Amino acid sequence: MISYGEHRFPGKLFVVEGTDGSGKSTQLALLHQWLIAEGYPVVFSEWNSSPLVKDTTRRAKKRRLFTPTTFSLIHATDFADRTERDIIVPLKAGAIVLADRYIYTAFARDVARGCDRAWVRELYRFAVKPTVGFFFRAPLNIAIDRIVSGRPQLKYYESGMDMGWSDDPEESFTIFQGKILEEYDQMVKEFGLTVIDATRSIENQQKIVRSIVTRHLNGGGVVGK
Amino acid sequence: MTELTFYGNALPGVEREAYSGKLIVIEGSDGVGRSTQTAILRTWLESRGHAVIDTGMTRSVLAGRGIKEAKLGHTLGRLTMQLFYATDFADRLENEIMPALRAGFIVLTDRYIYSAIARAVVRGVDPAWIRSIYGIAMVPDAVFYLRAKNAEQLVKRVLMSGRKFDFWESGMDMPLGEDFYDSFVAYQTRLLKQFDEMSVEYGFRVVDASRSIKRVAAELKRATAKIIDAGTLEALQAASNKSMAAGSTTRIEDLLQVEGASNH
Numbered sequence: 001m002i003s004y005g006e007h008r009f010p011g012k013l014f015v016v017e018g019t020d021g022s023g024k025s026t027q028l029a030l031l032h033q034w035l036i037a038e039g040y041p042v043v044f045s046e047w048n049s050s051p052l053v054k055d056t057t058r059r060a061k062k063r064r065l066f067t068p069t070t071f072s073l074i075h076a077t078d079f080a081d082r083t084e085r086d087i088i089v090p091l092k093a094g095a096i097v098l099a100d101r102y103i104y105t106a107f108a109r110d111v112a113r114g115c116d117r118a119w120v121r122e123l124y125r126f127a128v129k130p131t132v133g134f135f136f137r138a139p140l141n142i143a144i145d146r147i148v149s150g151r152p153q154l155k156y157y158e159s160g161m162d163m164g165w166s167d168d169p170e171e172s173f174t175i176f177q178g179k180i181l182e183e184y185d186q187m188v189k190e191f192g193l194t195v196i197d198a199t200r201s202i203e204n205q206q207k208i209v210r211s212i213v214t215r216h217l218n219g220g221g222v223v224g225k
Numbered sequence: 226m227t228e229l230t231f232y233g234n235a236l237p238g239v240e241r242e243a244y245s246g247k248l249i250v251i252e253g254s255d256g257v258g259r260s261t262q263t264a265i266l267r268t269w270l271e272s273r274g275h276a277v278i279d280t281g282m283t284r285s286v287l288a289g290r291g292i293k294e295a296k297l298g299h300t301l302g303r304l305t306m307q308l309f310y311a312t313d314f315a316d317r318l319e320n321e322i323m324p325a326l327r328a329g330f331i332v333l334t335d336r337y338i339y340s341a342i343a344r345a346v347v348r349g350v351d352p353a354w355i356r357s358i359y360g361i362a363m364v365p366d367a368v369f370y371l372r373a374k375n376a377e378q379l380v381k382r383v384l385m386s387g388r389k390f391d392f393w394e395s396g397m398d399m400p401l402g403e404d405f406y407d408s409f410v411a412y413q414t415r416l417l418k419q420f421d422e423m424s425v426e427y428g429f430r431v432v433d434a435s436r437s438i439k440r441v442a443a444e445l446k447r448a449t450a451k452i453i454d455a456g457t458l459e460a461l462q463a464a465s466n467k468s469m470a471a472g473s474t475t476r477i478e479d480l481l482q483v484e485g486a487s488n489h
Binding site for chain 1: 288294295301304307311316319320360361
Protein backbone atom coordinates (compact mmCIF):
# COMPACT_ATOMS: atom_id res chain seq x y z
CA MET A 1 0.00 0.00 0.00
CA ILE A 2 1.31 3.41 -0.92
CA SER A 3 0.31 5.93 1.68
CA TYR A 4 3.06 8.00 3.22
CA GLY A 5 1.29 10.10 5.84
CA GLU A 6 3.48 10.93 8.79
CA HIS A 7 6.94 10.16 7.49
CA ARG A 8 9.87 8.74 9.41
CA PHE A 9 12.46 9.92 6.94
CA PRO A 10 15.48 11.75 8.35
CA GLY A 11 14.90 14.87 6.22
CA LYS A 12 12.54 17.75 6.95
CA LEU A 13 9.78 19.15 4.82
CA PHE A 14 8.76 22.80 5.11
CA VAL A 15 5.93 24.10 2.98
CA VAL A 16 4.51 27.57 2.43
CA GLU A 17 0.89 28.21 1.65
CA GLY A 18 -1.33 31.22 1.17
CA THR A 19 -3.41 33.07 -1.38
CA ASP A 20 -1.79 34.66 -4.40
CA GLY A 21 -0.05 37.84 -3.31
CA SER A 22 0.47 36.75 0.30
CA GLY A 23 4.25 36.99 -0.07
CA LYS A 24 4.91 33.32 0.65
CA SER A 25 7.34 32.78 -2.24
CA THR A 26 9.48 35.70 -1.09
CA GLN A 27 9.61 34.21 2.39
CA LEU A 28 10.53 30.78 1.09
CA ALA A 29 13.33 32.22 -1.09
CA LEU A 30 14.79 34.00 1.93
CA LEU A 31 14.58 30.82 3.99
CA HIS A 32 16.22 28.86 1.19
CA GLN A 33 19.21 31.21 0.96
CA TRP A 34 19.68 31.20 4.67
CA LEU A 35 19.59 27.39 4.96
CA ILE A 36 22.17 27.04 2.21
CA ALA A 37 24.38 29.62 3.90
CA GLU A 38 24.04 27.59 7.09
CA GLY A 39 25.40 24.60 5.22
CA TYR A 40 22.28 22.42 4.87
CA PRO A 41 21.44 20.37 1.80
CA VAL A 42 18.25 21.92 0.45
CA VAL A 43 15.91 20.85 -2.33
CA PHE A 44 13.28 23.23 -3.64
CA SER A 45 10.05 22.01 -5.19
CA GLU A 46 7.21 24.11 -6.50
CA TRP A 47 3.61 23.57 -7.50
CA ASN A 48 2.90 22.58 -11.06
CA SER A 49 6.45 21.71 -11.99
CA SER A 50 6.53 18.06 -12.99
CA PRO A 51 8.27 17.88 -16.37
CA LEU A 52 6.06 14.95 -17.33
CA VAL A 53 2.77 16.67 -16.66
CA LYS A 54 3.59 20.33 -17.30
CA ASP A 55 3.08 20.16 -21.05
CA THR A 56 -0.37 18.65 -20.65
CA THR A 57 -1.38 21.31 -18.15
CA ARG A 58 -0.06 24.14 -20.28
CA ARG A 59 -1.81 22.87 -23.41
CA ALA A 60 -5.09 22.37 -21.60
CA LYS A 61 -4.97 25.79 -19.97
CA LYS A 62 -4.34 27.43 -23.29
CA ARG A 63 -7.24 25.63 -24.90
CA ARG A 64 -9.42 25.94 -21.79
CA LEU A 65 -10.15 22.24 -21.62
CA PHE A 66 -10.44 21.90 -17.85
CA THR A 67 -13.45 21.13 -15.72
CA PRO A 68 -13.15 21.35 -11.91
CA THR A 69 -12.56 17.58 -11.80
CA THR A 70 -9.89 17.36 -14.49
CA PHE A 71 -8.22 20.49 -13.13
CA SER A 72 -8.04 18.79 -9.77
CA LEU A 73 -6.81 15.47 -11.17
CA ILE A 74 -4.05 16.90 -13.36
CA HIS A 75 -2.68 18.83 -10.40
CA ALA A 76 -2.77 15.68 -8.30
CA THR A 77 -0.88 13.91 -11.10
CA ASP A 78 1.71 16.64 -11.12
CA PHE A 79 1.98 16.49 -7.36
CA ALA A 80 2.34 12.70 -7.38
CA ASP A 81 5.26 12.94 -9.76
CA ARG A 82 6.89 15.55 -7.54
CA THR A 83 6.26 13.42 -4.47
CA GLU A 84 7.78 10.34 -6.05
CA ARG A 85 10.85 12.14 -7.43
CA ASP A 86 11.51 15.42 -5.65
CA ILE A 87 10.13 14.95 -2.17
CA ILE A 88 10.46 11.36 -0.95
CA VAL A 89 13.93 10.83 -2.37
CA PRO A 90 15.67 13.82 -0.73
CA LEU A 91 13.76 13.29 2.51
CA LYS A 92 15.02 9.72 2.68
CA ALA A 93 18.52 10.95 1.98
CA GLY A 94 18.30 13.43 4.84
CA ALA A 95 17.86 16.73 3.01
CA ILE A 96 15.61 19.68 3.74
CA VAL A 97 12.81 19.98 1.22
CA LEU A 98 11.14 23.34 0.69
CA ALA A 99 7.84 23.35 -1.14
CA ASP A 100 6.16 26.43 -2.57
CA ARG A 101 2.52 25.39 -2.28
CA TYR A 102 1.50 21.93 -1.20
CA ILE A 103 -1.66 19.84 -0.92
CA TYR A 104 -3.48 22.65 0.89
CA THR A 105 -3.42 24.69 -2.30
CA ALA A 106 -5.34 21.90 -4.00
CA PHE A 107 -7.74 21.57 -1.10
CA ALA A 108 -8.48 25.30 -1.18
CA ARG A 109 -8.75 25.75 -4.94
CA ASP A 110 -10.53 22.54 -5.84
CA VAL A 111 -13.14 22.92 -3.13
CA ALA A 112 -13.63 26.58 -4.14
CA ARG A 113 -14.36 25.15 -7.62
CA GLY A 114 -16.99 22.81 -6.23
CA CYS A 115 -15.08 19.55 -5.80
CA ASP A 116 -16.10 17.43 -2.87
CA ARG A 117 -14.00 18.18 0.23
CA ALA A 118 -13.58 14.56 1.28
CA TRP A 119 -12.83 13.38 -2.26
CA VAL A 120 -10.00 15.88 -2.73
CA ARG A 121 -8.47 14.98 0.64
CA GLU A 122 -8.62 11.28 -0.24
CA LEU A 123 -7.03 12.04 -3.61
CA TYR A 124 -3.93 13.41 -1.85
CA ARG A 125 -3.72 10.75 0.82
CA PHE A 126 -0.33 9.64 -0.51
CA ALA A 127 1.26 13.00 0.36
CA VAL A 128 3.98 13.24 2.98
CA LYS A 129 2.93 15.20 6.02
CA PRO A 130 5.07 18.34 6.23
CA THR A 131 7.28 19.05 9.22
CA VAL A 132 5.76 22.54 9.27
CA GLY A 133 3.08 23.99 7.04
CA PHE A 134 3.30 27.79 7.05
CA PHE A 135 0.17 29.64 6.09
CA PHE A 136 0.86 33.26 5.17
CA ARG A 137 -2.39 34.95 5.87
CA ALA A 138 -3.07 38.26 4.17
CA PRO A 139 -6.44 39.98 4.26
CA LEU A 140 -8.23 39.62 0.96
CA ASN A 141 -7.98 43.26 -0.14
CA ILE A 142 -4.22 43.42 0.42
CA ALA A 143 -3.50 40.20 -1.48
CA ILE A 144 -5.72 41.24 -4.36
CA ASP A 145 -4.13 44.70 -4.60
CA ARG A 146 -0.69 43.11 -4.79
CA ILE A 147 -1.67 40.82 -7.65
CA VAL A 148 -3.83 43.19 -9.64
CA SER A 149 -1.33 46.04 -9.51
CA GLY A 150 1.63 43.80 -10.27
CA ARG A 151 0.24 42.02 -13.29
CA PRO A 152 -0.82 43.29 -16.71
CA GLN A 153 -3.61 40.73 -17.01
CA LEU A 154 -5.16 38.06 -14.84
CA LYS A 155 -5.07 34.59 -16.32
CA TYR A 156 -8.22 32.63 -17.08
CA TYR A 157 -7.98 29.82 -14.51
CA GLU A 158 -6.05 31.88 -12.00
CA SER A 159 -8.97 34.27 -11.78
CA GLY A 160 -11.54 31.44 -11.72
CA MET A 161 -13.12 32.64 -14.97
CA ASP A 162 -13.94 29.01 -15.80
CA MET A 163 -16.57 29.06 -13.06
CA GLY A 164 -18.68 31.79 -14.64
CA TRP A 165 -19.03 33.76 -11.41
CA SER A 166 -18.44 37.02 -13.24
CA ASP A 167 -17.49 38.23 -16.72
CA ASP A 168 -15.07 40.68 -15.21
CA PRO A 169 -11.69 39.03 -14.49
CA GLU A 170 -10.94 41.22 -11.52
CA GLU A 171 -14.32 40.64 -9.94
CA SER A 172 -14.08 36.90 -10.65
CA PHE A 173 -10.60 36.82 -9.12
CA THR A 174 -11.88 38.56 -5.98
CA ILE A 175 -14.73 36.07 -5.59
CA PHE A 176 -12.39 33.14 -6.17
CA GLN A 177 -9.74 34.36 -3.73
CA GLY A 178 -12.41 34.97 -1.12
CA LYS A 179 -13.55 31.36 -1.36
CA ILE A 180 -9.96 30.15 -1.25
CA LEU A 181 -9.21 32.18 1.86
CA GLU A 182 -12.27 30.71 3.56
CA GLU A 183 -10.99 27.21 2.83
CA TYR A 184 -7.52 28.06 4.14
CA ASP A 185 -8.97 29.42 7.35
CA GLN A 186 -10.87 26.18 7.86
CA MET A 187 -7.72 24.15 7.30
CA VAL A 188 -5.62 25.88 9.95
CA LYS A 189 -7.12 23.73 12.67
CA GLU A 190 -7.76 20.65 10.56
CA PHE A 191 -4.11 20.32 9.53
CA GLY A 192 -2.38 22.30 12.26
CA LEU A 193 -1.01 24.95 9.93
CA THR A 194 1.28 27.59 11.38
CA VAL A 195 -0.25 30.98 10.64
CA ILE A 196 2.09 33.86 9.83
CA ASP A 197 0.59 37.34 9.69
CA ALA A 198 1.50 38.42 6.17
CA THR A 199 0.80 42.08 6.91
CA ARG A 200 3.93 42.31 9.04
CA SER A 201 7.22 43.45 7.53
CA ILE A 202 9.11 40.97 5.38
CA GLU A 203 12.01 40.97 7.86
CA ASN A 204 9.75 40.33 10.79
CA GLN A 205 7.99 37.42 9.10
CA GLN A 206 11.30 35.89 8.10
CA LYS A 207 12.59 36.10 11.65
CA ILE A 208 9.59 34.13 12.90
CA VAL A 209 9.92 31.55 10.12
CA ARG A 210 13.61 31.00 10.79
CA SER A 211 13.12 30.57 14.51
CA ILE A 212 10.43 27.93 13.94
CA VAL A 213 12.53 26.10 11.35
CA THR A 214 15.58 26.17 13.64
CA ARG A 215 13.63 24.43 16.36
CA HIS A 216 12.88 21.52 14.02
CA LEU A 217 16.46 21.24 12.77
CA ASN A 218 17.96 20.96 16.22
CA GLY A 219 16.27 17.62 16.70
CA GLY A 220 18.80 16.08 14.30
CA GLY A 221 18.29 13.83 11.32
CA VAL A 222 19.22 16.30 8.63
CA VAL A 223 22.54 15.80 6.91
CA GLY A 224 25.24 18.48 7.22
CA LYS A 225 26.18 21.11 9.76
CA MET B 226 -34.38 7.67 -20.03
CA THR B 227 -31.95 6.37 -17.44
CA GLU B 228 -31.28 7.96 -14.09
CA LEU B 229 -27.69 9.13 -13.81
CA THR B 230 -25.94 7.45 -10.89
CA PHE B 231 -22.35 7.59 -9.75
CA TYR B 232 -20.24 5.09 -7.83
CA GLY B 233 -19.25 7.80 -5.37
CA ASN B 234 -19.83 11.52 -5.35
CA ALA B 235 -21.40 13.16 -8.35
CA LEU B 236 -19.08 15.21 -10.53
CA PRO B 237 -19.03 18.86 -9.54
CA GLY B 238 -20.74 21.15 -12.01
CA VAL B 239 -22.51 18.30 -13.78
CA GLU B 240 -26.27 18.33 -13.88
CA ARG B 241 -27.76 15.15 -12.56
CA GLU B 242 -30.30 14.76 -15.31
CA ALA B 243 -31.52 11.52 -16.81
CA TYR B 244 -30.03 10.51 -20.17
CA SER B 245 -31.47 8.75 -23.16
CA GLY B 246 -28.37 6.93 -24.46
CA LYS B 247 -26.69 3.77 -23.18
CA LEU B 248 -23.25 3.34 -21.76
CA ILE B 249 -21.88 -0.07 -22.59
CA VAL B 250 -18.50 -1.16 -21.31
CA ILE B 251 -16.34 -3.86 -22.83
CA GLU B 252 -13.77 -4.95 -20.26
CA GLY B 253 -11.16 -7.66 -20.24
CA SER B 254 -7.49 -8.54 -20.32
CA ASP B 255 -4.92 -7.44 -22.87
CA GLY B 256 -5.36 -9.34 -26.11
CA VAL B 257 -8.65 -10.93 -25.14
CA GLY B 258 -10.41 -9.44 -28.18
CA ARG B 259 -12.01 -6.29 -26.78
CA SER B 260 -11.26 -4.01 -29.73
CA THR B 261 -12.34 -6.61 -32.28
CA GLN B 262 -15.63 -7.10 -30.44
CA THR B 263 -16.16 -3.37 -29.98
CA ALA B 264 -15.72 -2.83 -33.72
CA ILE B 265 -18.17 -5.63 -34.59
CA LEU B 266 -20.72 -4.35 -32.10
CA ARG B 267 -20.43 -0.82 -33.38
CA THR B 268 -21.04 -1.79 -37.00
CA TRP B 269 -23.98 -3.92 -35.99
CA LEU B 270 -25.54 -1.20 -33.83
CA GLU B 271 -25.17 1.34 -36.61
CA SER B 272 -26.82 -1.03 -39.06
CA ARG B 273 -29.73 -1.18 -36.62
CA GLY B 274 -29.95 2.59 -36.83
CA HIS B 275 -28.32 3.61 -33.57
CA ALA B 276 -25.84 6.44 -33.31
CA VAL B 277 -22.68 5.11 -31.71
CA ILE B 278 -19.44 6.55 -30.44
CA ASP B 279 -16.59 4.50 -29.11
CA THR B 280 -13.89 5.52 -26.74
CA GLY B 281 -11.09 3.92 -24.77
CA MET B 282 -8.24 4.56 -22.40
CA THR B 283 -5.72 7.30 -23.18
CA ARG B 284 -7.88 8.67 -25.96
CA SER B 285 -8.75 11.95 -24.21
CA VAL B 286 -7.99 15.30 -25.80
CA LEU B 287 -6.68 16.53 -22.48
CA ALA B 288 -4.28 13.84 -21.29
CA GLY B 289 -3.95 11.25 -24.06
CA ARG B 290 -0.83 12.73 -25.62
CA GLY B 291 0.84 13.36 -22.29
CA ILE B 292 0.33 9.77 -21.16
CA LYS B 293 1.66 8.35 -24.40
CA GLU B 294 4.75 10.57 -24.22
CA ALA B 295 5.36 9.65 -20.59
CA LYS B 296 4.93 5.93 -21.30
CA LEU B 297 7.57 6.03 -24.01
CA GLY B 298 10.12 7.08 -21.45
CA HIS B 299 9.02 4.40 -18.95
CA THR B 300 9.66 7.01 -16.29
CA LEU B 301 6.28 7.49 -14.70
CA GLY B 302 6.05 6.70 -11.03
CA ARG B 303 3.33 4.30 -9.94
CA LEU B 304 1.06 6.88 -8.37
CA THR B 305 1.68 9.43 -11.07
CA MET B 306 0.65 6.98 -13.74
CA GLN B 307 -2.59 6.06 -11.94
CA LEU B 308 -3.55 9.69 -11.54
CA PHE B 309 -2.70 10.51 -15.13
CA TYR B 310 -5.08 7.74 -16.18
CA ALA B 311 -7.76 9.12 -13.87
CA THR B 312 -7.37 12.54 -15.49
CA ASP B 313 -7.73 11.00 -18.93
CA PHE B 314 -10.82 9.14 -17.76
CA ALA B 315 -12.48 12.21 -16.23
CA ASP B 316 -11.91 14.23 -19.38
CA ARG B 317 -13.51 11.58 -21.56
CA LEU B 318 -16.37 11.09 -19.13
CA GLU B 319 -17.27 14.76 -18.91
CA ASN B 320 -16.52 15.91 -22.44
CA GLU B 321 -17.22 12.85 -24.53
CA ILE B 322 -19.23 10.13 -22.83
CA MET B 323 -21.82 12.16 -20.91
CA PRO B 324 -22.65 14.64 -23.71
CA ALA B 325 -23.11 11.71 -26.10
CA LEU B 326 -25.38 9.90 -23.65
CA ARG B 327 -27.52 13.00 -23.21
CA ALA B 328 -27.81 13.23 -26.98
CA GLY B 329 -29.09 9.65 -27.13
CA PHE B 330 -25.95 7.92 -28.41
CA ILE B 331 -24.89 4.42 -27.56
CA VAL B 332 -21.44 4.82 -26.07
CA LEU B 333 -19.17 1.79 -26.39
CA THR B 334 -16.13 2.03 -24.24
CA ASP B 335 -13.16 -0.24 -24.60
CA ARG B 336 -12.24 -0.58 -20.89
CA TYR B 337 -13.59 1.62 -18.13
CA ILE B 338 -12.49 2.23 -14.55
CA TYR B 339 -12.10 -1.49 -13.83
CA SER B 340 -8.94 -1.96 -15.88
CA ALA B 341 -7.49 1.14 -14.27
CA ILE B 342 -8.30 -0.19 -10.81
CA ALA B 343 -6.88 -3.64 -11.57
CA ARG B 344 -3.63 -2.21 -12.92
CA ALA B 345 -3.23 0.09 -9.94
CA VAL B 346 -3.90 -2.58 -7.33
CA VAL B 347 -1.51 -5.02 -8.98
CA ARG B 348 1.12 -2.29 -8.67
CA GLY B 349 0.64 -2.01 -4.94
CA VAL B 350 -1.74 0.93 -4.82
CA ASP B 351 -4.30 0.87 -2.00
CA PRO B 352 -7.52 -0.66 -3.45
CA ALA B 353 -9.76 1.62 -1.37
CA TRP B 354 -7.88 4.73 -2.47
CA ILE B 355 -8.07 4.03 -6.19
CA ARG B 356 -11.75 3.08 -5.91
CA SER B 357 -12.63 6.31 -4.17
CA ILE B 358 -10.86 8.36 -6.83
CA TYR B 359 -12.96 6.60 -9.46
CA GLY B 360 -16.05 7.39 -7.42
CA ILE B 361 -16.50 10.15 -10.02
CA ALA B 362 -17.46 7.48 -12.56
CA MET B 363 -21.07 7.06 -13.58
CA VAL B 364 -22.50 3.57 -13.30
CA PRO B 365 -22.74 2.11 -16.83
CA ASP B 366 -25.82 0.43 -18.26
CA ALA B 367 -23.84 -2.76 -18.75
CA VAL B 368 -20.33 -4.09 -18.25
CA PHE B 369 -19.43 -7.02 -20.47
CA TYR B 370 -16.35 -8.72 -19.10
CA LEU B 371 -14.62 -10.76 -21.78
CA ARG B 372 -13.10 -13.35 -19.55
CA ALA B 373 -10.02 -15.37 -20.37
CA LYS B 374 -9.60 -18.49 -18.25
CA ASN B 375 -5.91 -17.95 -17.59
CA ALA B 376 -2.78 -16.16 -18.74
CA GLU B 377 -1.82 -19.06 -21.03
CA GLN B 378 -4.90 -18.34 -23.11
CA LEU B 379 -3.74 -14.74 -23.47
CA VAL B 380 -0.24 -15.86 -24.40
CA LYS B 381 -1.69 -17.94 -27.21
CA ARG B 382 -3.59 -14.93 -28.50
CA VAL B 383 -0.50 -12.75 -28.52
CA LEU B 384 1.41 -15.42 -30.44
CA MET B 385 -1.41 -16.04 -32.91
CA SER B 386 -1.75 -12.33 -33.64
CA GLY B 387 1.91 -12.10 -34.64
CA ARG B 388 2.48 -9.26 -32.18
CA LYS B 389 5.36 -9.16 -29.75
CA PHE B 390 4.94 -9.04 -26.01
CA ASP B 391 4.38 -5.41 -25.13
CA PHE B 392 6.34 -3.71 -22.34
CA TRP B 393 3.29 -2.50 -20.42
CA GLU B 394 1.11 -5.54 -21.12
CA SER B 395 3.91 -7.59 -19.63
CA GLY B 396 4.12 -5.41 -16.55
CA MET B 397 7.80 -4.86 -17.27
CA ASP B 398 7.72 -1.62 -15.30
CA MET B 399 7.76 -3.75 -12.16
CA PRO B 400 8.81 -6.43 -13.56
CA LEU B 401 7.43 -9.71 -12.30
CA GLY B 402 9.73 -12.10 -14.12
CA GLU B 403 13.10 -12.41 -15.77
CA ASP B 404 11.87 -11.63 -19.25
CA PHE B 405 8.80 -10.36 -21.09
CA TYR B 406 7.23 -13.80 -21.25
CA ASP B 407 7.58 -14.68 -17.56
CA SER B 408 6.52 -11.23 -16.51
CA PHE B 409 3.54 -11.28 -18.90
CA VAL B 410 2.23 -14.51 -17.42
CA ALA B 411 2.68 -13.37 -13.82
CA TYR B 412 1.25 -9.92 -14.47
CA GLN B 413 -1.79 -11.09 -16.43
CA THR B 414 -2.51 -13.76 -13.83
CA ARG B 415 -2.64 -11.10 -11.13
CA LEU B 416 -4.86 -8.88 -13.27
CA LEU B 417 -7.28 -11.75 -13.90
CA LYS B 418 -7.58 -12.24 -10.16
CA GLN B 419 -8.45 -8.56 -9.72
CA PHE B 420 -11.06 -8.72 -12.47
CA ASP B 421 -12.64 -11.76 -10.89
CA GLU B 422 -12.82 -9.99 -7.56
CA MET B 423 -14.48 -6.97 -9.15
CA SER B 424 -16.92 -9.12 -11.07
CA VAL B 425 -19.44 -9.36 -8.26
CA GLU B 426 -18.66 -5.99 -6.73
CA TYR B 427 -19.48 -4.14 -9.95
CA GLY B 428 -21.93 -6.59 -11.48
CA PHE B 429 -20.01 -7.67 -14.57
CA ARG B 430 -21.81 -9.73 -17.18
CA VAL B 431 -19.20 -12.40 -17.77
CA VAL B 432 -18.67 -13.46 -21.38
CA ASP B 433 -16.52 -16.52 -22.04
CA ALA B 434 -13.85 -15.14 -24.35
CA SER B 435 -12.24 -18.48 -25.13
CA ARG B 436 -14.84 -19.13 -27.84
CA SER B 437 -14.66 -18.01 -31.48
CA ILE B 438 -14.95 -14.32 -32.36
CA LYS B 439 -18.27 -15.04 -34.02
CA ARG B 440 -19.83 -16.72 -31.01
CA VAL B 441 -18.64 -14.06 -28.60
CA ALA B 442 -19.99 -11.36 -30.95
CA ALA B 443 -23.35 -13.11 -31.16
CA GLU B 444 -23.67 -13.16 -27.38
CA LEU B 445 -22.69 -9.51 -27.11
CA LYS B 446 -25.22 -8.50 -29.75
CA ARG B 447 -28.02 -10.42 -28.05
CA ALA B 448 -27.25 -8.95 -24.64
CA THR B 449 -26.81 -5.43 -25.99
CA ALA B 450 -30.10 -5.59 -27.88
CA LYS B 451 -31.85 -6.54 -24.66
CA ILE B 452 -30.46 -3.55 -22.85
CA ILE B 453 -31.40 -1.14 -25.60
CA ASP B 454 -34.87 -2.59 -26.10
CA ALA B 455 -35.54 -2.53 -22.35
CA GLY B 456 -34.73 1.15 -22.43
CA THR B 457 -36.97 1.73 -25.41
CA LEU B 458 -39.86 -0.10 -23.78
CA GLU B 459 -39.45 1.97 -20.66
CA ALA B 460 -39.49 5.18 -22.66
CA LEU B 461 -42.56 4.09 -24.57
CA GLN B 462 -44.30 3.11 -21.37
CA ALA B 463 -43.62 6.57 -20.01
CA ALA B 464 -44.81 8.21 -23.21
CA SER B 465 -47.92 6.05 -23.23
CA ASN B 466 -48.75 6.86 -19.62
CA LYS B 467 -48.37 10.51 -20.41
CA SER B 468 -50.65 10.41 -23.44
CA MET B 469 -53.21 8.35 -21.56
CA ALA B 470 -53.22 10.94 -18.84
CA ALA B 471 -53.81 13.51 -21.54
CA GLY B 472 -56.85 11.57 -22.69
CA SER B 473 -55.30 10.08 -25.80
CA THR B 474 -56.22 6.54 -26.77
CA THR B 475 -52.77 5.52 -28.04
CA ARG B 476 -51.85 2.16 -26.64
CA ILE B 477 -48.33 1.03 -25.94
CA GLU B 478 -48.64 -1.72 -28.59
CA ASP B 479 -49.27 0.89 -31.27
CA LEU B 480 -46.23 2.85 -30.22
CA LEU B 481 -44.11 -0.27 -30.24
CA GLN B 482 -45.14 -1.13 -33.78
CA VAL B 483 -44.18 2.29 -35.02
CA GLU B 484 -40.88 2.06 -33.20
CA GLY B 485 -40.25 -1.41 -34.62
CA ALA B 486 -40.97 -0.30 -38.18
CA SER B 487 -38.54 2.58 -38.03
CA ASN B 488 -35.83 0.46 -36.52
CA HIS B 489 -35.64 -2.43 -38.94
